[in-house]
Amino acid sequence: MRFRLIALYILCLFACPATAQVNVTIEQINKINIIDAGGYLMGGYRNEYELFLENGQWRSYQTREKYDRQNFKRKKPEEFFEHKDSLMHRFIKAVPRDSLIQFLKSISTIRSKFVATDLKVSIPMLKQQIDTAYLKYLPADKHAIFHSFYDTPQKLNTILEALQKGAWTDDWPLAAIEVIKTTGDTIKVQTTRQVDFMLPWKVNGTPTYDLSINRFFMTATGLLNHRMNGRNLAGNVQGEVQHRYAANALERLRWEEIAPANTAYVKQHFDIIRISKSNDQSYYVFRPLRLANKKVVIHGTLDITKKEQLQKLVNFAEDTLHHFLKKPAFMMDSCKKIQGCEIRFVFTLGASNHSVYTMFTPELAAFLKKIDARTLVPFTIYAGERTEDNWVALPDGRFVLTAYVDDKGIGINRFIAPDGVKQRKFVFMVFDNRGKLLKAPYLFQDR
Secondary structure (H helix, E strand, O other): OHHHHHHHHHHHHHHOOEEOOOOOOHHHEEEEEEEEEEEEOOEEEEEEEEEEEEOOEEEEEEEEEEEEEEOOOOOOHHHOEEEEEEOOOEEEEEEOHHHHHHHHHHHHEEOOOOOHHHHOOOHHHHHHHHHHHHOOOOOHHHHHHHHOOOOOHHHHHHHHHHHOOOOOOOEEEEEEEEEEEOOOOEEEEEEOOOOHHHOOEEEOOEEEOOHHHHHHHHHHHOOOOOHHHOOOHHHHHHHHHHHHHHHHHHHHHHHHHHOHHHHHHHHHHEEEEEEEEEOOEEEEEEEEOOOOOOOEEEEEEEOOOOHHHHHHHHHHHHHHHHHHOOOOOHHHHHHHOOOOOEEEEEEOOOOOOHHHHOOOOHHHHHHHHOOOHHHOEEEEEEOOOOOEEEEEEOOOOOEEEEEEEOOEOOOOHHHOOOOOOOOEEEEEEEEOOOOOEEEOOOEEEEO
16 A cells, blocks of 8 residues: 555656645736736837626736837838837726636646647648648649648647747747735736747746636736737747758759759769758758768758759768768767767858958957968867867968857867856867867957
């Protein structure tokens, strides 16, 4: 019996909802304040609401409307920017008592994991929305191919879970609910997530994936056209499917249709990892089949109908890189020992990418300006989303490190002074091929 109780406790420890320790009854509430705000490039807004018991009903009022925005429908340039900051008390609606009780129940129990099925996304409806709004560029016979990457619950859930990791610059949303008790204590429920549905919320700092909070927020404010209800979900699913699967699959079909012989030639020399359409050309990621170093990948753009471009790419992979990779390079030796690590080269069909490494500091620009850009070999050591080092190989066998991410790199950790900042660090560090630092590290910009 004791063993069963222990087993049940362990099971519940991992599977049962966690208590948020914010249990409160409707009778203990003085009022609820709600904020819907956001910032974006060249503007922002902030709407404030309050909900309180009035004449036996829970009623919500908007107490502030503030925005700074652009309106290009205005004819006069001086009128493009609109500003408002009103404190007018405006009645929104009577909020059902059951809605408030359900909200209080949802914040008393923590749902600690995202469950894609909770979103209750209809695959047929999603297909219709994506078809009509986002696939107009595709021939009708290609629509089925696009939809095939999310046409089962398992496939769709993979996409929905991936979208939960999304983040963008120039977008700072805030949704907040403050439950003020009659005792004066405040329960804070808020989210700043940029993703569809804005999950998870944080209840007094504890994350919870509970859509009941979303429903209460929209009920109390009357805001139905909001990212909190997943209004942009169809477009974001389309973008994720396009990026992950469809662009590659559709471009492979196009290659076979317009240049079967050239496609076969490419396959003789490369493993095609990924391709996608880029205007009239194709962006590609290839792994050379005939190089001894299997960590090497090449990316760039090409026109599959032009055999001479393909021949130049083969020469770059099997001649230029073949000889280059025979030379000692400590960071490449380190990469070989790490599972999943890649050595990434860009092939530009002979065009110079000299300026990429000189845009951040005059010192680096002056250093590289003395060297013939055609003799520089840029490459990246990649070992995961947060491990990416940018290098330039010099013709004399030295290497310049131009950037790394966070506080780590491949083969260079002992030279990095940790600062705890989770960003790309742009540097100017010169090494010999054995890993000796020849020029003291110069950190000149964080991004």
